[in-house]
Amino acid sequence: MSDQEFDVIVIGSGPGGYVCAIRAAQLGLKTACVEKRATLGGTCLNIGCIPSKALLQSSETFHEVSAGLKEHGIIVEDIKLDLARMQARKGEVVTANTKGVEFLFKKNKVTWIKGEAKFTGAKAIDVGGATYSAKNFVIATGSESVPLKGVEVDEKKIVTSTGALELDAVPKHMVIIGGGVIGLELGSVWHRLGAEVTVIEFLEHITPGLDMEISTQFQKILSKQGFKFRLGQKVTGAQVTDAGVTLTVEPAKGGEAETLEADIVLLAIGRYAYTAGLGLEAAGVAVDERGRVKTDAHYATNVPGIYAIGDVIAGPMLAHKAEDEGVALAERLAGQAGHVNYEAIPSVVYTWPEVAAVGKSEEELKKAGVDYKVGKFPFTANGRARAMAATDGFVKILADAKTDRLLGAHIIGPDAGTLIAELATAIEFGASAEDVARICHAHPTLSEAVKEAALAVEGRALHI
Numbered sequence: 219m220s221d222q223e224f225d226v227i228v229i230g231s232g233p234g235g236y237v238c239a240i241r242a243a244q245l246g247l248k249t250a251c252v253e254k255r256a257t258l259g260g261t262c263l264n265i266g267c268i269p270s271k272a273l274l275q276s277s278e279t280f281h282e283v284s285a286g287l288k289e290h291g292i293i294v295e296d297i298k299l300d301l302a303r304m305q306a307r308k309g310e311v312v313t314a315n316t317k318g319v320e321f322l323f324k325k326n327k328v329t330w331i332k333g334e335a336k337f338t339g340a341k342a343i344d345v346g347g348a349t350y351s352a353k354n355f356v357i358a359t360g361s362e363s364v365p366l367k368g369v370e371v372d373e374k375k376i377v378t379s380t381g382a383l384e385l386d387a388v389p390k391h392m393v394i395i396g397g398g399v400i401g402l403e404l405g406s407v408w409h410r411l412g413a414e415v416t417v418i419e420f421l422e423h424i425t426p427g428l429d430m431e432i433s434t435q436f437q438k439i440l441s442k443q444g445f446k447f448r449l450g451q452k453v454t455g456a457q458v459t460d461a462g463v464t465l466t467v468e469p470a471k472g473g474e475a476e477t478l479e480a481d482i483v484l485l486a487i488g489r490y491a492y493t494a495g496l497g498l499e500a501a502g503v504a505v506d507e508r509g510r511v512k513t514d515a516h517y518a519t520n521v522p523g524i525y526a527i528g529d530v531i532a533g534p535m536l537a538h539k540a541e542d543e544g545v546a547l548a549e550r551l552a553g554q555a556g557h558v559n560y561e562a563i564p565s566v567v568y569t570w571p572e573v574a575a576v577g578k579s580e581e582e583l584k585k586a587g588v589d590y591k592v593g594k595f596p597f598t599a600n601g602r603a604r605a606m607a608a609t610d611g612f613v614k615i616l617a618d619a620k621t622d623r624l625l626g627a628h629i630i631g632p633d634a635g636t637l638i639a640e641l642a643t644a645i646e647f648g649a650s651a652e653d654v655a656r657i658c659h660a661h662p663t664l665s666e667a668v669k670e671a672a673l674a675v676e677g678r679a680l681h682i
């Protein structure tokens with residue numbers, strides 16, 4: 219094989235692409251990964267999961283010191299915010315991660331082809347004038363922020379998540395268009411640092427897709443923290459002024475328009491599959507009505523030898539979903555039997571408190587006509603949560619009414635993102651609620667609330 223021929227060429231180095239490339243190389247396939255960004259790691263490491271979690275951590279610490287320590291008898295005076303340092307630290311965290319992927323590529327002998335890939339046919343791509351061919355191509359080009367008519371993003375006053383991660387001053391009033399995960403996480407960052415935050419959401423509730431009971435509780439808690447919500451409303455225009463932005467807002471169902479002033483507007487109404495400039499037409503690869511690359515259950519497109527994974531295909535737009543697809547596909551390309559269980563993919567909102575879910579929501583079970591039982595346990599009755607002064611929220615477990623098999627789990631509360639792993643494991647292993655209830659959970663831990671919720675499925679919680 220020449221230097222420009224490979225067993226596998228992965229296009230895009232996000233969590234889907236870079237993990238797929240590493241796994242393929244581990245399995246002995248000659249692998250390259252094409253990335254047009256100056257650094258590896260895709261949306262997740264550069265402008266997504268990692269920088270947002272760095273700022274969430276810093277702002278949570280700032281808020282804890284400013285407002286949460288008195289309760290513990292700790293008096294801290296003269297607290298100041300050094301936003302430039304906070305942003306610099308975020309940059310350091312991002313660099314450590316992107317360099318980490320570069321190191322892993324070297325270690326596993328994955329060739330990084332720098333530049334933008336474009337299919338010139340079904341068997342070759344062009345990158346900066348050079349042609350590369352492979353037995354198998356993997357499209358892992360990810361996603362981009364959905365634009366909104368009448369709201370022109372300049373990444374200064376009207377920003378997407380990318381601009382919202384780079385602000386060099388705390389806005390006085392930030393208006394967020396869209397009450398989804400990304401908007402609420404970044405809204406939390408700036409709210410904790412002092413911004414007034416208003417969320418405008420088209421639907422009558424926030425966080426579409428979450429179990430409704432959790433979503434309602436989440437909105438209550440955020441409102442108590444000071445978030446303002448305008449539900450059932452839509453933004454129809456945005457005018458940048460010297461002072462900031464004037465938004466035109468209307469009821470979603472139609473009605474009288476009003477204006478709203480903000481100094482920063484964050485547009486966060488979702489993400490769409492990104493395939494611009496990739497030359498899918500030249501390769502003959504089909505996309506669906508939403509522009510996502512169409513694949514079968516094993517990530518094969520309609521063109522033999524071309525596959526796709528991650529945000530660019532159907533399914534939840536989550537880094538770990540992309541990663542698992544990357545591993546499963548690499549294993550299949552190496553002749554193994556890779557597989558992803560879509561029933562056991564957790565999702566987490568990294569606000570305070572955190573929100574986490576795995577499996578089905580109550581609404582989904584009702585719609586599917588499944589007979590289910592519910593077990594719930596509040597963190598107000600958990601000793602560790604009380605000791606932490608973090609009693610907002612509850613654990614909710616859904617189990618099959620006849621077999622007791624776990625169907626879904628939903629947590630709003632401290633460390634929900636970590637607690638959900640136990641329930642994802644349980645669902646993966648086909649466990650029943652009773653299995654979880656009979657596992658010995660250390661005391662005093664937040665995970666006891668999981669055990670109690672599992673006990674509550676049979677109406678036999680002990681501590682409430």
Ligand SMILES: Cc1cc2nc3c(=O)[nH]c(=O)nc-3n(C[C@H](O)[C@H](O)[C@H](O)COP(=O)(O)OP(=O)(O)OC[C@H]3O[C@@H](n4cnc5c(N)ncnc54)[C@H](O)[C@@H]3O)c2cc1C
Binds near residue numbers: 379528
């Ligand atoms: C603010 C924010 C916060 C998020 N937080 C979380 C979180 O906490 N947890 C979570 O699970 N998910 C989170 N996500 C979602 C997560 O980032 C995505 O699900 C994940 O990055 C998808 O991975 P991917 O590999 O499919 O694509 P991406 O990470 O989008 O990577 C695609 C890469 O392909 C490159 N590319 C595109 N076209 C070409 C081409 N023609 N040639 C060469 N390179 C190309 C792009 O430059 C990019 O680097 C967040 C997203 C955002 C925006």
